[in-house]
Amino acid sequence: GAGVSQTPSNKVTEKGKYVELRCDPISGHTALYWYRQSLGQGPEFLIYFQGTGAADDSGLPNDRFFAVRPEGSVSTLKIQRTERGDSAVYLCASSAGTSWSTGQFFGPGTRLTVL
């Protein structure tokens, strides 16, 4: 497929468990972004990668959240010791670069529910 893909589409877990959310960007896109969208809100920035490195992780809420992009393509968002407040839709986006002339293209999201 040509778009950003995210797996799983839905994830239900219990409080205290560890989860991994995966994002596969558009082929050739060097920049990858993670956002979190709570019900009735706009997406909130978490972290973005330029290549393999995290260029800005200022949006990660605390040290339970971590993301990697080891080969500069697929990225995994990892959440340790999940809390009910982590329940949200986690969105991934990619772009061809950080230039203004490129838009960010979003995936369908992963809906995380922490019971």
Added chain:
Amino acid sequence: AQKVTQAQTEISVVEKEDVTLDCVYETRDTTYYLFWYKQPPSGELVFLIRRNSFDEQNEISGRYSWNFQKSTSSFNFTITASQVVDSAVYFCALRRNTGTASKLTFGTGTRLQVTL
């Protein structure tokens, strides 16, 4: 700090009516970029338009038009002759123009309901 305000939480119109979605932003940057995204019930965010702060020309794309006014820090979006398929949540977003910071700051969205 950057902020985007979409004061209209929800708008309902009858098909074929025109509708304007408001967006007001705050930034200390002199150059920046503005975006509109559409989020249909399926949930996926669809990119509609970007505008850089240098260019205050209004833009029209089919039934969509955008009015950027730097003097009032507004970037409003008008849909002409609305259709049921326009029903969605619409987000306005702001992005800094620096070498490294490219995150989007979103508003809370406006839910548009178009009925027959």
